[in-house]
Amino acid sequence: MALENTPAVHNMVVCTLCSCYPWAVLGLPPLWYKSAPYRSRAVAEPRAVLRDFGVELPPQTEIRVWDSTAELRYLVIPTRPEGTDGWNEDRLADLVTRDSMVGTGFPKRPYEAAK
Amino acid sequence: MNGAADMGGMHGFGPVQVEANEPVFHADWEKKAFALNIAIGVANIWNLDEFRFARESLPPPQYLNMSYYGLWVATLENMMLRYKMATPEELQEGRAREPVKKAKQPVTAAQVANMVRCGSPYERPAPAPAKFKVGDRVRARNIHPKTHTRLPRYVRGHTGEVVRIVGCHVFPDSNASKRTEDPHWLYTVRFEGRELWGPDSDPNVRIAIEAWEPYLEIA
Numbered sequence: 001m002a003l004e005n006t007p008a009v010h011n012m013v014v015c016t017l018c019s020c021y022p023w024a025v026l027g028l029p030p031l032w033y034k035s036a037p038y039r040s041r042a043v044a045e046p047r048a049v050l051r052d053f054g055v056e057l058p059p060q061t062e063i064r065v066w067d068s069t070a071e072l073r074y075l076v077i078p079t080r081p082e083g084t085d086g087w088n089e090d091r092l093a094d095l096v097t098r099d100s101m102v103g104t105g106f107p108k109r110p111y112e113a114a115k
Numbered sequence: 116m117n118g119a120a121d122m123g124g125m126h127g128f129g130p131v132q133v134e135a136n137e138p139v140f141h142a143d144w145e146k147k148a149f150a151l152n153i154a155i156g157v158a159n160i161w162n163l164d165e166f167r168f169a170r171e172s173l174p175p176p177q178y179l180n181m182s183y184y185g186l187w188v189a190t191l192e193n194m195m196l197r198y199k200m201a202t203p204e205e206l207q208e209g210r211a212r213e214p215v216k217k218a219k220q221p222v223t224a225a226q227v228a229n230m231v232r233c234g235s236p237y238e239r240p241a242p243a244p245a246k247f248k249v250g251d252r253v254r255a256r257n258i259h260p261k262t263h264t265r266l267p268r269y270v271r272g273h274t275g276e277v278v279r280i281v282g283c284h285v286f287p288d289s290n291a292s293k294r295t296e297d298p299h300w301l302y303t304v305r306f307e308g309r310e311l312w313g314p315d316s317d318p319n320v321r322i323a324i325e326a327w328e329p330y331l332e333i334a
Binding site: 016017018019023024027028030031032034035036037038039040041042043044045046047049052053059060061062063064065066067068069070071072 | 120121122123124125126128129130131132133134137139141149167170171179183231232233234237265266267269281284287301303305311312316317319320321322323324325326327
């Protein structure tokens with residue numbers, strides 16, 4: 001299930017009960033995804049958890065947390081960075097990071113893209 | 116069950132620690148533990164929900180002190196004892212004393228790789244029409260079963276809104292305890308952050324879970 005981020009809504013994914021994660025697309029989850037700090041706090045104080053990742057969202061941005069309690073797996077579609085008008089799919093794909101698809105990071109900015 | 120695995124909303128674990136290089140495995144034994152667990156899953160001696168129940172049944176001090184794959188191994192050992200695939204002495208010594216029991220079907224490497232990539236489907240034909248529709252206000256039941264459930268503690272007794280009917284899926288509570296699939300409708304239910312965490316919490320947070328029909332009542 002894909003979750004689209006917009007300037008008004010930020011999605012992030014957790015599995016509070018264990019470690020459900022879209023293996024088929026993202027591979028096995030990193031240790032932090034399976035760890036007690038992430039699992040315990042992502043649903044209760046997501047804005048503070050995002051700060052642990054260096055992600056600061058304006059208070060008016062709605063955060064939607066998706067707790068993967070069943071066999072459905074979630075993937076975040078990050079907001080398209082500014083300054084990418086006219087970029088083709090390959091160039092845009094290079095900006096997408098693993099964390100941006102879990103919802104704990106932003107995509108790379110255009111100047112960070114591999115040349 | 117209200118075990119250590121059901122962590123949503125707990126305090127005291129500190130900040131999220133991100134590893135610099137993020138190794139997928141931290142030791143060779145972790146690779147074996149991962150592969151072995153998936154292979155035994157393919158052999159279908161027990162089902163995934165039984166395995167999850169066994170993992171969350173580890174005593175909380177043990178659960179919270181073990182590494183992720185350490186938990187998998189401890190759970191695997193408990194399941195092997197329960198299903199009489201090994202004796203405590205064999206696990207202690209690390210070698211088989213009894214003739215090795217064979218799975219009904221041989222497990223191939225390709226099947227294991229496929230299980231890692233695709234998992235196993237949990238959707239089933241519906242035995243009855245769905246009771247709830249999108250937009251319905253529903254309350255997560257205040258239940259505390261001592262057996263496996265995937266209704267996290269932090270939503271119990273709280274009211275949310277059905278935002279999607281996912282389909283009809285194997286009911287983990289029955290599958291773990293009785294080995295019966297007992298399929299039920301599965302819904303995505305969204306809760307306001309303040310409904311779960313009180314008036315002092317962030318007003319711009321919403322939390323969604325997947326909930327099977329027996330977890331819910333009309334609000």
